[in-house]
């Protein structure tokens with residue numbers, strides 16, 4: 001055989017070999033994809049990203065839920081998303097350690113250094129969560145001190161409504177309340193708005209939330225993360241995080257200097273944590289509660305516990321504007337149970353059946369944390385016969401669960417009767433999961449519910465609220481909401497009339 005023929009044969013064999021390999025690879029990928037939960041195909045590298053409406057991400061996901069059912073999968077960039085929206089599946093999945101991991105953009109994960117509650121996993125997470133929850137209980141829920149504190153913040157809201165004759169920006173109305181409560185719980189003091197350090201902290205926190213979609217590019221495209229990390233949008237988020245760390249480090253330093261007596265009564269979460277850390281250090285353990293945990297926990301309480309609570313109150317008032325007949329019933333019940341002479345208190349809550357149903361229906365209808373916080377599959381595993389690869393992003397699609405027609409009588413309407421029994425008594429539903437469910441369920445639920453109830457009851461007792469004249473024609477936009485993190489009601493202003 002001459003040399004030319006031999007070369008031809010070798011190239012042909014190489015081509016056949018490469019073709020066979022490619023075919024085997026494609027078949028294997030198709031086979032492996034067929035084991036995943038059903039879902040739409042996407043483009044190479046981009047996956048379904050071009051089809052997702054980033055302004056109303058919840059609606060894109062809801063359309064897929066309608067088509068593919070309660071568990072589906074799709075690729076976003078290089079990541080596999082497993083979207084789950086059935087209550088029963090979420091309950092089963094989220095109580096399982098296998099799905100309790102977290103996956104964050106690499107730059108955010110590096111900055112967190114595995115500390116705190118929200119970003120951590122495994123033993124560190126369970127220890128920090130245990131301590132955080134205990135402290136929230138000690139300082140946060142239902143104690144006379146915290147009730148007095150919330151009452152003060154509510155009084156400030158009422159005063160600010162009273163002083164404003166014209167239109168009120170609802171987003172400003174409630175953020176002071178939620179920030180004030182968290183500041184008192186965490187540091188035992190309220191920050192004046194003019195405090196420049198606190199002001200810049202608030203600006204950085206807003207930046208971080210607003211830029212979160214853009215900065216998650218590094219999460220969706222891990223291969224390109226080193227390049228993407230250099231983008232200014234990613235760097236802005238990191239700079240904001242570092243500045244926030246600095247704010248908390250300085251506040252904690254002041255507390256440490258003040259807290260010299262180990263028997264001194266802790267006055268806030270920060271005091272209590274410093275005591276706890278010193279107890280561990282006295283036993284020679286400098287690691288379990290190393291100082292950066294406290295920095296992160298303080299920051300997490302502010303980030304996770306303020307915007308969420310104030311946006312829930314905004315949604316409630318938006319719903320009252322959109323459904324005046326519901327508002328009238330809330331007020332009638334308040335008049336009957338509490339009257340107008342004294343401010344509604346926590347012990348009135350069990351008698352305010354309709355009001356509790358309205359609050360729950362607003363939480364359902366808004367589904368503020370519409371994707372909860374996403375989780376990570378810790379290992380290759382299976383769930384209900386589907387393959388779930390390690391590092392798949394588990395999306396608890398709360399918005400979809402709250403629109404499941406097999407659970408909710410009128411999923412697309414604002415219908416407080418979802419939470420009332422046939423005698424008109426409040427009947428909480430286990431299917432309502434705005435604070436998620438399972439091992440990582442929000443530890444701030446009781447506190448958030450307390451704040452929401454106290455503020456809502458006080459406002460409804462004294463005022464009727466409508467959309468301001470300038471936004472009357474925007475009702476549909478208000479109700480459709482905006483999807484940032486968290487989902488906000490559409491932009492609007494309010495008009496209050498004293499009752």
Ligand code: HEM
Pocket residue numbers: 094117118119129136182300301304305306308309312368369372373374434435436437439440441442443444445447448
């Ligand atoms: C209406 C207000 C709130 C809503 C809708 C809300 C919702 C949520 C959701 C959906 C999660 C994710 C749970 C998961 O990963 O499965 C979460 C986690 C968390 N929330 Fe809240 N939250 C609210 C208020 C608060 C408050 C007031 C605090 C603290 C003072 C707080 C602290 C946290 C923390 C620390 C986590 C992380 C839990 C973990 O990773 O183990 N939240 N929240």
